[in-house]
Amino acid sequence: MQMPHVAAFDDWDGPQQILVVLAHPDDPEFFCGATLARWTAAGHQVTYLLLTCGDKGTKDISLAGEKLCSLRQAEQKAAAAVLGVETVHFLNHPDGYLQADLNLRREITRVIRQVRPNILVTCDPTTYFLGDSHINHADHRAAGQAALDAVYPAARDHLYFPELWLEEKLEPHAVREVWICGTLSPSVSVDVTDTWEIKIQALREHKTQIGDPQALAERMRSRRTPGSSAQSPRYQETFRRIKLP
């Protein structure tokens, strides 16, 4: 993918609080794991909020419901730890049926006001197709929409979900930047060559999802930045970066 420009991405002033809001266990690692590893290595604090349990992510008929849910939560925590992410919140909505409704927006708003991130990472709710061979999962679209609607204006303004403020004493909070992955219109490309192997290592923790780990590693290593060679590969993750006033 050709970027309009390669931005200096970690031009922040000091350590940042970063909240990653995505639909399924394994989404953070697949979508932006190498960037997250780079951020934690630079001293930023990264927290996950996973909206579903991932309880439909199998073709194994002996695995279902709560059993798969708890397996995937354990896998997610292990993968997060590989990337240097200590805290993982789960909302445990049923996989596959996520709705960007007011309830979900309120739940994300609550966590934004608790974690108080400077930077929020989510995925693009407008992405229906990825290339010519993938339909984007409906949960990804719902997650992106609910997260963006929670950032602005719900988390920021006290009159949205006033019960959070009045009853739970959660002060409004303004997120400064949103980084949107899984987008067809990225504005920044992060060079993640140095942390690509850590991403692969984290993905290996999602044992119920990845099949043969060696095949996964080879597939991931083949996803080089266009123009880089197999002898000297480079890797990138791309985002649309929105700086809020």
Ligand SMILES: [Zn+2]
């Ligand atoms: Zn997913």
